[in-house]
Amino acid sequence: MEKKTAVYVCSGCGIGASLNIDPLMSISKEDYSVPVCKSHECLCSREGAAMIKEDISNEGVNTLVIAACSPRVMYDVFNFENCIVDRVNLREQVAWCQKPGEEDTQMMAEDYLRMALAKVEAMELPVPFKPEQEISRDILVVGGGLAGMTAAMEASKAGYGAILVEKEPELGGFQKKVGQIATFPYKDLKDNRIISDLVKAVTSNPKIKVYTGAAVEKTVGGPGIFEISIKQNGSLAEHRCGAIVMAAGWQPYDPGKLDKKLGFGLSPDVITNAMFEEMSFGGNVTRPSDGKPVARVAFLQCAGSRDPKHLPYCSTVCCTTSLKQAVRIKGQNPDSEVYVVYKEMRTPGQAEDLYRKAQESGVLFIRCQDPEVKAEGGRPAVEAADELSGETILLGNLDLVVLATGMVPATAFGPDIGKELLKAADEEKKEEDLDVPLDIIRRSKILNLDYRQGPEMPALRYDFPDSHFICFPYETRRTGIYAAGCVHRPMGIGSTLEDAAGATMKAIQCIELTSRGAAVHPRAGDMSYPEFAMQRCTQCKRCTVECPFGAINEDEKANPLPQPTRCRRCGVCMGACPERIISFKNYSVAMIGSMVKAINVPEEDEEKPRILVLACENDAYAALDMAGIHRMTHNPWVRVIPLRCLGSMNLVWIADSLSKGIDGVLLLGCQHGDDYQCHFIKGSELASIRLSKVSETLNRLALESDRVRFETVSIIDYPKLPGLLDEFAEKLVEIGPNPFKGW
Amino acid sequence: MSVKVDPKLMKDLEHFGLKDVNKCFQCGNCTAICPLSTPENSFPRRFMRYLQLGLTDKILKSPEPWLCYYCGDCSTQCPREAEPGEAMMVLRRYLTSRYDWTGFSRKFYTSERFEIVAVAIVGILVGLALWLFRGSNPNMEHAALNSVWPAPAIEIADLVMAAILTFFLLSNTYRCAKFIMGDLLYRIPPAIYIKKAWELVVHFATQKRFGECTDKMQWFVHLLIMTGYSTVFLLVAVFLAGGLHVIGLYWDQLAFQRDVEYAIWHPIRLLGYYATAALLYGTTYAIIGRLKKSKAPYKNSHGTDWMFLILLELTTLTGIFIHFARIVDLPMTTYVLYVVHLMVAVPMLVLEVPFAKWAHLAFRPVVVFLTQVKEEYFKEQKMLA
CATH class of the missing domain: 3.30.70.20 (Alpha-Beta Plaits)
Incomplete structure (x- = not known):
């Protein structure tokens, strides 16, 4: 593509009052020989946009530098097909955050214009990626429980084919064993018809191909072109699919591992909540030891849950389940004595109503942090310190003790590949591997991915294959594979239905975007690729x-x-x-490098230091915009370059900047670690790891390592930014000017 | 030492009017609003828990239910409509029945039929007695009560009744004190009891603890009923025959049931008017309140609450009618009304005072007194230590 560049400078929204527009025009015309340079007092107006469109069709311009507001706004107005477009943020990050009419302000605007012109010079129009194979619009659903069947149904309702793989000989999952359910509106218990209805709907749906007693042997390829081998009764079936919903479900926590204090194994009448469901399916609750009716029952909540030694998390459903089971016993025998011993009662959403029902039907709740199950006269008994009365109470002569154990995701089983790698790595390699923390990926034999980094989903925490749950619900850390149901995180029936529908929607989005060659969330629609x-x-x-x-x-x-x-x-x-x-066609090391080179670095005696800010465009750059929107004045020496993710920061830019005479480099990225906020999970963490090695480079250049700094900011941190920039600038003044100036 | 939980207590207390205690989830809003609650003593929340767990022993030994006058703030504040105020009322009924060693009280509280039959039997017996022991030569021209039932005779009957009542009431009060104080009852030196005796009088006369509650109207109505009742009691028990005639004390100028009409400013007449007005206002207010369920303490009414108010209202009304019948000098009407008056008043006294709601006139001030004695004792012990 032959580039014909045009520069448009907007003077509206206070830009004209703050800056002298003419020098900007002459930089474009004289220094960069831009054939079309225009200014407008309101570029985003209909007339302004029409002016640009006219130039595109009449003048044949195809490379546009629009110097106006932030690229985070008006992106729909300044969207011109088949044109390379760059936005110069003169409004939020110059006019609104710098002193109007000052020399420094003008210099900043001019630098930004130069940087943009250098940037478009290096940019090319992206060409969408088209794989050789035909894109499949089928969705593979792994797991035939409530989540999996719901996902398959949702896919078929939206017009997509589904391939459902279930390892058991029958569909249904855990819920198949559940006789009565408690779900919205939680006023009473219902007979569980969800599963039988779903099985009927799924098996009779022509768009859903069901494999029972089957497993995914291998998953090759990527979104749009996953090649799946399914093993069933010794024979292999091959399918291509566009996206995967992983609904592999959960296992109850092994009661054999529980603390002795909870009494599992003490008597056959001490059981778990899952055993309660199986034992009472379709019939009455009786004493497991002798089949006699039950009249005195205690439920012990958080058996092994929220306990660092067992499951450190809350499984969210055990409280509601115990309430349901307690109400069942009360329904069976209103005179029975039912006790629920809990640490904290957690009834998310409207399950609170079930708690009320249980309470009003006479179930007695006892708050106690560590109850003890004992055997007294051959019957189980529970001793508990009731926090609410301060008395230690004894619930003796019990017919049944139910331990509410939590949920373990199907991805929690099997050896961790990271440990295997560490073991396999020999001495010289070890050092290198340790730089980047390894993900926990267990060989749980669910997807058997043919991925270099491991055969299954990486775990975020507690072996759940989740991503950032607020920013990216339904996402895992493998593109095109979406977790749903209790493998994703512990959840009840209502949330599972929602989660399965959400994951299916993400799978559909993935198929559609991939078929156009575009990226999925969070850079949805991006046509470039590395x-x-x-x-x-x-x-x-x-x-x-x-x-x-x-x-x-x-x-x-x-x-x-x-x-x-x-x-x-x-x-x-x-x-x-x-x-x-x-x-990338429109993002490269060389492109950012030439932007750095385009910054005008004044001589040492001018006492105008320069600071390069490499800012993550998802949060830090937005925070800088926010500071501008709030008219918070910040340091005039900074020059900001937005990065797709701080993880894309190449160390060569730092070397380039410092050898050019720029006094300091500030990296603004997202919070990393356990509560990471990085849109790309590890980007800012990787940037900080790389930076830890930069001192070597600086030493080679005989520079102080304080000249490079890494800070984490989130969008709400914008009020801190001016202070942060000033503080860094002061530090640089203290260090003194970069000796490479003017070289 | 772990205690046994008894969920059956709540079932049992349903007969005493317990309804919604199982709804309580121990949020403590009741405790936050209650003026009785202290940082050390979470009242009434802790008692809601005792009730839920069925900790009968703890309840029996606790003075707190008696310290509560049922202003109803806790019930109004309760987000779960668990009615803590009513629960404390139920505890007082239950405790009254537990203090009573005869077992009569429990029957009276737990069976409405028993309650009504007992009142009816006593009423009929009183009617029969009045018929049998009427004067042989009643004055049918003028309304002269003493010509049918001479005051000294009535007073003797009155004192006999008072002695029996006092026996039951005091023996039950002793049990109450024993439950609450345990071994301390005798361990605490008499000096402290004497030192704090004044509190007993003050609390009885002013109900000042009730005055600390937010709803002053409830305190006022309670004070009216209490003083009205006490005044009448004084008139009947002490001045009926113009002083304690039986033991030789006699001053006709200050006798109660006289056939002469005292002047309007006469102290006996003025006291009578005060007592009548106070009782009439207080009782009517309470009856209307309970009918309309106008505020928290009136929302839940046990059979004994109704029986108490109805008997008191009828006693007051018949008293008023007798007074006017005498003034207009209708002999027969006066005599009939007098019989009815006593047929209502006597069961009220005989049944309610030792065994039911009236018993709190002894229990409450005594418990307030004993808690202060206990506090004083512990204070002294601490100082000694």
């Missing part, structure tokens, strides 16, 4: 190790084998590559 200049690859494996989404496979010689449909376009690989061989 390209590898393989002739320069040194097989260092940095890209294959660091990709947070496992999008790059590896051949035997350690050459990266990118799978573009798995890619989320964060650019972590680009930041990782020491040889700089990975670039």
